[in-house]
Amino acid sequence: DTGVSQNPRHKITKRGQNVTFRCDPISEHNRLYWYRQTLGQGPEFLTYFQNEAQLEKSRLLSDRFSAERPKGSFSTLEIQRTEQGDSAMYLCASSWGGNQPQHFGDGTRLSIL
Amino acid sequence: AQTVTQSQPEMSVQEAETVTLSCTYDTSESDYYLFWYKQPPSRQMILVIRQEAYKQQNATENRFSVNFQKAAKSFSLKISDSQLGDAAMYFCASPIQGAQKLVFGQGTRLTINP
Numbered sequence: 297d298t299g300v301s302q303n304p305r306h307k308i309t310k311r312g313q314n315v316t317f318r319c320d321p322i323s324e325h326n327r328l329y330w331y332r333q334t335l336g337q338g339p340e341f342l343t344y345f346q347n348e349a350q351l352e353k354s355r356l357l358s359d360r361f362s363a364e365r366p367k368g369s370f371s372t373l374e375i376q377r378t379e380q381g382d383s384a385m386y387l388c389a390s391s392w393g394g395n396q397p398q399h400f401g402d403g404t405r406l407s408i409l
Numbered sequence: 410a411q412t413v414t415q416s417q418p419e420m421s422v423q424e425a426e427t428v429t430l431s432c433t434y435d436t437s438e439s440d441y442y443l444f445w446y447k448q449p450p451s452r453q454m455i456l457v458i459r460q461e462a463y464k465q466q467n468a469t470e471n472r473f474s475v476n477f478q479k480a481a482k483s484f485s486l487k488i489s490d491s492q493l494g495d496a497a498m499y500f501c502a503s504p505i506q507g508a509q510k511l512v513f514g515q516g517t518r519l520t521i522n523p
Contacts, residue, residue: 338513400454
């Protein structure tokens with residue numbers, strides 16, 4: 297069990313640029329979740345996958361956001377045409393099935409200049 | 410909508426003392442879980458303790474225990490013999506049935522005074 301891995305740890309970009317984050321879940325976990333956390337707040341749900349299927353997306357996830365999980369393994373979260381309000385910590389978590397604790401990665405901190 | 414509320418933005422405690430962090434929640438589900446997560450500064454969020462709502466017995470993990478009051482929808486975390494390494498943000502969370510996506514409270518920042 298190597299834990300949930302997220303890359304990069306930090307991303308600084310100019311407004312209007314596209315960014316992509318990667319999450320590698322714990323290998324035997326079939327569920328993968330993305331959350332967004334702003335300073336001083338609890339994480340907010342963005343989207344989740346069961347295997348390769350994206351089953352739910354939050355209203356927080358505008359059309360500029362897209363997530364994939366090809367082959368039910370790693371996942372990517374892309375933000376197009378970044379805006380100042382996208383600055384946040386993006387957390388990935390994985391679990392085996394429902395009602396099981398989610399294991400979190402270290403997160404990717406996005407800063408928009 | 411499912412909500413989780415932590416009314417204490419900050420708490421502090423002397424090393425070796427006991428501290429209790431409060432959490433209330435609102436859910437329409439009959440069977441559910443509740444979690445406490447710990448997030449140290451610039452570090453990973455880790456699970457501290459889990460409570461299954463259908464179990465009457467309060468969960469305990471070493472120095473961490475919960476006081477689960479189902480009728481009052483209250484789920485507080487007690488940390489005994491506080492240690493410097495306990496300093497962190499603590500989040501109460503409840504998963505929504507089906508997706509099991511977590512709804513988090515606003516967090517309580519715990520400081521341990523040596």
